[in-house]
Amino acid sequence: MSLELEELYQDVILDHSRRPRNFGNLADAAVLVHGDNPACGDEIHLGVKFGPDGGLQDIKFTGHGCAISQASASLMTAKLKGKSRVEVMEMLRAFHDLVTSETAEAPKMLGDLRLMQGVRKFPQRVKCAMLAWRAVEQALRQSAGESIISTETDFVTP
Amino acid sequence: MHQVARADIDWKALREDFPILRQQIRGHPLIYFDNAATSQKPRRVLDALRHYYEHENANVHRGLHELSLRATEAYENARQRVASYLGAASADEIVFTRGTTESINLVAQAWGGKFLRDGDVILLTEMEHHSNLVPWQLLAEGTGARLRFVPVRDDGSLALEQLPSLLTPEVKLFAFTHISNSLGTINPVAELCRKARAVGALSLVDAAQSAGHLPINVRELGCDFLAFSGHKMCAPTGIGALYGRAEILDSLPPWHGGGEMIVSVTLEKSAFKKAPHRFEAGTPNIAGAIGLAAAIDYIEGIGRPAIFEHDAHLAGYAAERLAELPGMRMLGPSGQRGALVGFVMDAAHPHDLTTFADQYGLAMRGGHHCNQPLMRRFGVTGTTRASFYFYNTKAEIDRMIEILRAAVRFFS
Ligand SMILES: Cc1ncc(COP(=O)(O)O)c(C=O)c1O
Numbered sequence: 001m002s003l004e005l006e007e008l009y010q011d012v013i014l015d016h017s018r019r020p021r022n023f024g025n026l027a028d029a030a031v032l033v034h035g036d037n038p039a040c041g042d043e044i045h046l047g048v049k050f051g052p053d054g055g056l057q058d059i060k061f062t063g064h065g066c067a068i069s070q071a072s073a074s075l076m077t078a079k080l081k082g083k084s085r086v087e088v089m090e091m092l093r094a095f096h097d098l099v100t101s102e103t104a105e106a107p108k109m110l111g112d113l114r115l116m117q118g119v120r121k122f123p124q125r126v127k128c129a130m131l132a133w134r135a136v137e138q139a140l141r142q143s144a145g146e147s148i149i150s151t152e153t154d155f156v157t158p
Numbered sequence: 159m160h161q162v163a164r165a166d167i168d169w170k171a172l173r174e175d176f177p178i179l180r181q182q183i184r185g186h187p188l189i190y191f192d193n194a195a196t197s198q199k200p201r202r203v204l205d206a207l208r209h210y211y212e213h214e215n216a217n218v219h220r221g222l223h224e225l226s227l228r229a230t231e232a233y234e235n236a237r238q239r240v241a242s243y244l245g246a247a248s249a250d251e252i253v254f255t256r257g258t259t260e261s262i263n264l265v266a267q268a269w270g271g272k273f274l275r276d277g278d279v280i281l282l283t284e285m286e287h288h289s290n291l292v293p294w295q296l297l298a299e300g301t302g303a304r305l306r307f308v309p310v311r312d313d314g315s316l317a318l319e320q321l322p323s324l325l326t327p328e329v330k331l332f333a334f335t336h337i338s339n340s341l342g343t344i345n346p347v348a349e350l351c352r353k354a355r356a357v358g359a360l361s362l363v364d365a366a367q368s369a370g371h372l373p374i375n376v377r378e379l380g381c382d383f384l385a386f387s388g389h390k391m392c393a394p395t396g397i398g399a400l401y402g403r404a405e406i407l408d409s410l411p412p413w414h415g416g417g418e419m420i421v422s423v424t425l426e427k428s429a430f431k432k433a434p435h436r437f438e439a440g441t442p443n444i445a446g447a448i449g450l451a452a453a454i455d456y457i458e459g460i461g462r463p464a465i466f467e468h469d470a471h472l473a474g475y476a477a478e479r480l481a482e483l484p485g486m487r488m489l490g491p492s493g494q495r496g497a498l499v500g501f502v503m504d505a506a507h508p509h510d511l512t513t514f515a516d517q518y519g520l521a522m523r524g525g526h527h528c529n530q531p532l533m534r535r536f537g538v539t540g541t542t543r544a545s546f547y548f549y550n551t552k553a554e555i556d557r558m559i560e561i562l563r564a565a566v567r568f569f570s
Contacts, residue, residue, distance in 0.1 A: 002184060002517045005568075009510075014569065040509050040525050041539025064539070066507035067569065122513060 007118030017067035022077035035135035073132035186519030194545035206452035236451035245375030257398030261385030276302030314490035337367035341490035393453035397446030407433035414439035469497035498545035
């Protein structure tokens with residue numbers, strides 16, 4: 001087994017891909033984002049509910065795709081639940097750096113998400129890891145309603 | 159043409175002609191099973207390119223100097239070589255293009271633009287590569303023509319019993335693939351062309367997956383157009399051709415304007431050369447055409463019947479061995495198939511499988527293979543595809559099975 005593979009598919013990641021957390025429909029979601037990775041057919045449907053302070057009170061997803069996209073969505077929802085908008089945006093940027101930059105230090109605040117660092121060795125898998133994050137980014141931008149995004153749409157910035 | 163039997167060929171020795179196959183990937187010998195995407199190139203083709211650039215390079219049909227004459231001769235000889243490879247009546251029926259995609263777009267724009275009317279129908283199949291679908295969608299949008307599709311059966315074959323209701327007199331063109339790049343289905347080209355002609359429709363064969371793999375004779379097939387790419391048959395990228403029956407090619411207007419394709423030009427108006435030069439505006443891919451001719455020489459040196467037999471044997475063996483794996487579902491025909499197998503496994507998504515395999519030097523493709531509607535038809539978002547060529551071996555397939563077994567253990 002190569003080191004890169006071990007790092008990409010750590011046990012925790014495989015576990016999240018097999019038994020994704022927060023998987024299901026969010027009945028009273030304020031925003032529903034349908035995300036799509038057209039290059040590989042990965043799909044995510046992300047439901048978000050905001051608290052009175054505008055933070056992510058609840059977040060759930062459904063969809064299908066490779067182990068990386070499923071685990072990333074699962075780990076992300078577990079991490080973001082209860083976070084403020086500012087915190088979510090901070091993590092989004094930190095996570096993007098984590099999976100794309102060769103040199104980025106993995107900041108502590110990312111917690112378990114740091115396990116996704118192995119993705120940076122597999123540039124063709126970055127989109128899989130980012131799909132759920134793009135969806136949450138879109139959710140924050142619109143605050144209400146339903147929308148569609150794809151990994152071909154480019155933003156990870158305010 | 160000579161007909162060498164598969165058993166009489168030293169296939170292992172042929173591998174030596176492909177320098178790229180000798181390398182290790184991450185400490186493992188490269189197993190290249192992505193031939194349906196593009197094939198590797200033998201030294202003979204690489205040498206032909208080098209020889210051209212070292213001894214003949216000049217623009218074609220322009221200069222009167224020695225090099226230009228040599229380049230022009232080599233380029234036109236390549237056209238002749240393609241014509242005889244396809245069994246065309248004349249080299250004038252061969253238009254050099256960038257490949258299958260450009261060839262099909264040429265027909266859609268030049269033929270479709272001139273002859274297609276509101277209410278006309280283009281008949282396609284559900285198994286077409288996007289390159290034999292999107293150009294027709296664009297054409298339909300522009301002309302008001304409609305698209306119809308021959309459905310695909312569960313076993314990957316075309317639902318031919320539905321042809322009578324689909325192939326009606328409104329159909330002006332029936333365009334279909336010879337071999338499916340996802341299923342490996344080999345379609346009955348001659349029969350389909352005959353049926354198209356019977357209702358007055360033209361036929362276009364997408365030979366991207368067949369041109370380098372089995373004997374093709376356009377006159378025996380009875381097709382009006384045939385498109386293929388050099389890079390899937392040992393030639394460089396950026397070169398391919400469109401065969402068009404002379405009578406039809408001659409009736410088509412130009413599609414790109416520029417140098418090379420004109421007889422005379424005034425500020426207001428131009429007169430155009432005859433086919434095929436009418437369709438080759440600008441400086442063509444001269445080296446590519448020469449490389450393609452060298453690839454054809456190389457393939458003919460082995461013999462297409464032997465290559466087909468060899469690859470079919472490999473694909474059959476691969477299907478047999480893949481069936482041993484747990485949670486395995488193969489798409490496509492269970493009997494005779496082209497040189498590829500597409501499959502999905504319960505244990506892992508195609509992208510995880512191909513990433514895993516790549517770590518062991520095994521190159522396969524995972525995804526929709528430019529066949530999104532077909533993937534939907536089979537209820538999957540993508541497959542893993544192992545595709546073969548004559549330099550692949552059974553030992554490589556055995557190794558693939560080992561790697562896939564390891565993947566099953568790893569992911570489940
Ligand atoms: C069946 C089929 N048609 C068309 C194409 C397009 O070929 P190219 O990209 O060389 O134009 C391919 C190659 O991917 C193919 O497999």
